[in-house]
Structures are given as structure tokens and as C-alpha cells.
Amino acid sequence: MILLDPMQLELRPEELAREARARFGQEVRRLGAFTQLCLLGAETCLERSGTSGSLGVLLATAHGARSAVQAALAEVMPFTFIATQTHLAGALLARRHAVVRASCVYLEAEDWPGLQRMAQAWLAGCERVALGWVEEAGGDAPHVSRWQLAVRDSHRRA
Amino acid sequence: MSGAFVRATALACAHSPGRFEGWPYHRIDATGADWHARAEAIARDVAAELQRAVRLPQERWRAMPCFVGSSSFSIGAAEAGAPLEPPAAFCRTFAEWFGAGGPSLAISTACTSGLSALHAALDFLAQGGAREALVLGVELANRLSVAGFAGLQLLSPTQARPCDRERDGLVLGEALGAALVSAEQGAWRVAACASSVDAASVTGPAPGGEAMAAAMRDALAQAQWRPQQVDLVKLQAAGSPLADLAEARALHAIFAPPPRAVSLKGAIGHTLGASGPAELALLCAALERGEVPATVGFRTADAELGLAPSAGAASGVRRVLFNLSGFGGSVMTLALERVTA
Numbered sequence: 001m002i003l004l005d006p007m008q009l010e011l012r013p014e015e016l017a018r019e020a021r022a023r024f025g026q027e028v029r030r031l032g033a034f035t036q037l038c039l040l041g042a043e044t045c046l047e048r049s050g051t052s053g054s055l056g057v058l059l060a061t062a063h064g065a066r067s068a069v070q071a072a073l074a075e076v077m078p079f080t081f082i083a084t085q086t087h088l089a090g091a092l093l094a095r096r097h098a099v100v101r102a103s104c105v106y107l108e109a110e111d112w113p114g115l116q117r118m119a120q121a122w123l124a125g126c127e128r129v130a131l132g133w134v135e136e137a138g139g140d141a142p143h144v145s146r147w148q149l150a151v152r153d154s155h156r157r158a
Numbered sequence: 159m160s161g162a163f164v165r166a167t168a169l170a171c172a173h174s175p176g177r178f179e180g181w182p183y184h185r186i187d188a189t190g191a192d193w194h195a196r197a198e199a200i201a202r203d204v205a206a207e208l209q210r211a212v213r214l215p216q217e218r219w220r221a222m223p224c225f226v227g228s229s230s231f232s233i234g235a236a237e238a239g240a241p242l243e244p245p246a247a248f249c250r251t252f253a254e255w256f257g258a259g260g261p262s263l264a265i266s267t268a269c270t271s272g273l274s275a276l277h278a279a280l281d282f283l284a285q286g287g288a289r290e291a292l293v294l295g296v297e298l299a300n301r302l303s304v305a306g307f308a309g310l311q312l313l314s315p316t317q318a319r320p321c322d323r324e325r326d327g328l329v330l331g332e333a334l335g336a337a338l339v340s341a342e343q344g345a346w347r348v349a350a351c352a353s354s355v356d357a358a359s360v361t362g363p364a365p366g367g368e369a370m371a372a373a374m375r376d377a378l379a380q381a382q383w384r385p386q387q388v389d390l391v392k393l394q395a396a397g398s399p400l401a402d403l404a405e406a407r408a409l410h411a412i413f414a415p416p417p418r419a420v421s422l423k424g425a426i427g428h429t430l431g432a433s434g435p436a437e438l439a440l441l442c443a444a445l446e447r448g449e450v451p452a453t454v455g456f457r458t459a460d461a462e463l464g465l466a467p468s469a470g471a472a473s474g475v476r477r478v479l480f481n482l483s484g485f486g487g488s489v490m491t492l493a494l495e496r497v498t499a
Contacts (some may be wrong), residue, residue, distance in 0.1 A: 007337065019476055031360070062246065063244060064245065064266075064412075066242075069233065069236075069242065070242075072233075072302050072306075073233075073236055073237065073242075073302075076301065076302055076305035076306055077309060078306060078307065078309035078310045079306075080306075081302060081303075081305065081306025081309065081310075082306070082310075082360060082361065082485065083234075084231065084302065085268050085360075085486055086266050087266055087267045087268065087486050087488065088360050088485075088486040088487075089358075089494050090249075090267075090355050090486060090487060090488070091355055091356065091357055091360050091486050091487030092357075092360075094355040094356070094357035095357045096488060099357075100353060100354055100355060100356045100372055101353040101354075101355070102486075102487075102488065103265055103266075103267050103274050103278070104261075104265070104266045104267065105263055105264065105265050105266075105278075106244065106245035106246040106249070106266070107246055107263075108244065108246045108266035117285065117287075118278070118281065120285070120287055121281035121282075121284065122281070125352075125353075125421065143280065153417075
């Protein structure tokens with residue numbers, strides 16, 4: 001397994017919606033901050049990698065779609081409910097890339113060695129795995145979307 | 159994948175629907191002082207059943223990794239006023255209730271969460287991380303899931319009728335399904351675990367069922383089975399007019415004609431993130447008793463689907479495909495092979 005250069009996005013809450021709209025248009029309007037943040041980070045990572053081929057999307061988080069869950073606890077609307085689901089980025093990335101597997105795992109703290117071990121296993125079924133750590137803004141901390149691409153040893157940059 | 163087995167399963171679910179939040183709903187008969195106490199009572203019952211079935215020494219339970227899939231985790235507790243708990247902490251608590259003292263991992267892929275947990279456990283075993291692992295699918299009553307599905311107009315006001323001409327939506331339910339997967343031989347070999355992602359919509363499949371067909375094809379290829387070697391397909395079908403049709407189209411794209419089929423969601427409800435381990439437990443238990451269970455709610459075949467689930471004797475059922483799909487485009491197929499009589 002080869003790990004390509006990692007990248008990180010940090011966005012203020014007011015920047016996220018603007019950036020997501022500019023990049024993905026109406027497609028992400030009702031999917032919530034968490035999925036928007038996943039998509040922006042993963043797409044940036046994939047673009048920078050210059051790679052192609054089948055893809056797994058393995059994203060991790062401690063708190064998940066916190067803002068959607070809080071909103072849903074106050075009032076359940078259909079798309080608020082959808083936005084509480086944290087793995088949605090996989091389906092949206094599948095419109096642009098050959099995504100064959102996507103999961104969200106919840107960890108108590110960032111564990112890149114653990115994620116890389118999982119990616120190693122996923123590479124048996126796909127040529128690339130986009131690994132992400134995604135956390136919505138909380139307190140003074142901004143939204144964070146950190147991504148790294150793992151590719152098979154045999155896979156070469158396009 | 160050929161070296162992993164399902165050694166034992168256990169399940170809490172409800173066969174008869176009552177009502178919850180104004181909708182038909184399969185609610186487990188359990189009580190507790192609060193949401194967590196009720197969850198613990200359910201978990202300890204299922205843990206005792208699993209431990210009786212597999213009889214491992216305590217030191218193996220103390221080292222056991224635990225993979226938990228859920229679409230809602232402890233949101234029901236938050237609805238009742240408890241602080242919102244990080245899913246990883248909720249899953250660690252569940253692992254402790256089962257006596258599993260190894261690492262735990264919480265996974266969410268909506269309705270396929272429990273099967274994604276199984277997939278992660280199989281990967282872990284294949285990497286030599288452990289010789290056995292506990293897989294849980296957990297979905298306990300909460301207003302968010304019911305109101306969300308209701309808001310999307312996906313629920314039936316009366317009954318789930320998988321594959322039936324009169325089907326008009328899903329009925330949800332609670333379940334806690336548990337499976338012990340192991341490198342040691344059990345009654346069922348996991349011949350393949352395949353996934354695909356449906357990009358059509360985050361709330362439903364592409365009408366042609368292409369992603370489901372891709373998952374089944376991949377499972378067949380991994381298992382090195384020909385389509386005609388499949389004896390039974392456990393359907394995803396939950397009674398949705400469009401999703402049942404998409405799955406039928408996927409089956410017709412691969413099989414000519416489709417093999418015997420069964421849906422379990424009429425019997426226990428659509429248990430969302432728990433449905434993988436829950437339906438696995440139900441199916442394995444029925445087949446080991448020598449029965450293909452009835453597809454509850456199915457009465458009249460829909461000519462457009464071209465599927466007629468059938469119950470009865472399970473003699474000759476050795477190779478099974480097990481389909482599951484969910485929100486966010488997640489689609490999975492497990493290939494299971496009976497290895498003991």
C-alpha cells in the first residue's frame with residue numbers, strides 16, 4: 001500500500017455552505033454540513049492525487065453529523081433525518097468516481113494507523129481508498145476535513 | 159474470505175407489530191427504567207443466548223473484538239433527554255454488556271450498517287487481527303427514524319408486503335442481532351462479502367437495480383459460484399413499490415430464472431442498521447431447523463417483479479445469497495455456504 005500526501009481543509013461554518021454550493025451546486029443543498037464537508041475534502045484529495053480507478057471511501061469521525069442530529073432532535077424533517085446519516089458522501093462521490101465501498105466509522109479519537117490498516121484490507125477489493133477524518137465545527141474550532149489516499153503498490157499515478 | 163465462518167447467532171426482535179408514533183412497528187417486548195436500562199436488558203438477553211450457543215472460555219471473550227453497526231445508535235436516549243452520546247462510547251458499552259473486552263468499532267452505512275460491521279470483522283480476521291469477532295446490529299426504538307421514514311412517505315399504514323402486488327411501503331422494527339464470526343469452522347462459511355454503491359439517489363435505488371446486480375455478481379465471482387448453483391436468495395425486499403422492483407430486476411439480470419427467494423422483513427419489520435445480523439440470525443436458525451421461512455405479508459405475485467417467495471422444507475439449500483441495501487446508496491451481498499448437516 002502506498003499513502004499519498006495528506007491534505008486538510010479547515011472552514012468556518014459560513015464558508016462551508018458557500019464552498020459546497022460553488023463546487024457541487026444544488027446536489028448537496030439538503031444533505032447537511034457533515035456530508036458537504038466530507039465531499040469537499042474527498043474531492044480535493046482525489047483531484048490532487050491525479051489517480052483513477054475503483055475507489056473505497058472510508059471516513060471516520062468522533063461526533064458525526066452533530067448539527068443535523070441536534071436539528072432533528074428539535075424537529076424531524078425528511079431531509080434533516082437523511083442528513084444525520086454520515087456515509088452519504090460515498091453515493092455522491094460515486095457520481096464522479098468508481099466507488100465500490102463506502103463506510104463511516106466512529107472513533108473516540110483520530111487513529112490514522114487503525115484507518116490505514118482498514119484501508120489495507122479494503123485494497124483487496126478496490127484500487128484506491130480515500131481515508132478521511134471529518135469533524136464539524138464545535139466551540140471555537142472550525143470544520144475540519146482531513147483526507148489521504150491509499151493506493152495499491154501496483155497502482156501508479158495517471 | 160473462504161476462511162471465515164458464522165459460528166453462532168442470537169437475536170432479539172418482535173414478530174408481531176404494535177404501533178409506535180402512529181405507525182405499525184415491531185417493538186421488542188422488554189422494559190427498563192430508562193432507554194439505556196432497556197437497551198442493557200435486551201443486550202444481556204442476547205449475550206446470554208449467544209454465549210450458550212458458542213461456549214467459549216472467558217479469556218476468549220475478554221480478548222474479543224466487537225464490531226457494531228447501527229443507523230441511529232443511542233438517539234432514542236437523547237430523545238428522552240439524555241446527553242447525546244458519541245457512537246463509539248455507545249458501542250463500547252454494548253461490547254461490555256456482551257463481555258467482549260477487545261477493541262470495538264462503530265460503523266454506520268444506514269440500513270446496511272450491521273452487514274458493514276460484519277464486513278469489517280471479516281477483514282480484521284483476514285488480517286490476523288483476531289481468531290474470532292463479535293458482530294452486532296443494533297437498532298432500538300426512536301422517533302427520528304420513524305418520523306424520517308414517514309416524512310419520506312416510505313411507510314405502509316398497515317402491513318409490510320414484500321414482493322406482493324399490493325405492497326405499499328415498509329414497516330420498521332427494533333432488533334439486536336449478534337453473530338460470532340470465526341476462523342474456526344461453524345455451520346456457515348462466508349464464501350463472499352461484496353459491496354457496491356448506488357449513485358442514483360441517497361434515498362432509493364436506481365430503477366434497474368444495477369448496483370444490486372453488481373454486488374451479487376461480485377459475490378458470485380468471489381465465491382467462485384455460478385448463478386445456477388445458488389439455492390436461495392434472501393431478499394432485501396421490504397415492501398417498497400420501487401425498491402422491491404429494482405431488486406427483482408437485478409435478480410433477473412443475473413439469474414434465468416431467479417432461484418427460490420425469501421424476505422424476512424414482513425416477519426420482524428425493517429430493522430434498519432440491525433437488519434444484517436438480525437436477518438442472518440433468523441435465516442440461519444430457520445435453515446438449521448430445516449425450513450425456509452415464510453415471506454410474511456406476501457400473498458399475490460406481482461407480474462412485473464416475476465418473483466414468488468416460497469416457504470417450506472430447506473432440503474437442498476446449501477448456497478445462499480443474502481442481499482441488503484439502504485439509504486446513501488449502500489448495497490451489499492453476502493454469500494453463505496452450509497458446511498454442516
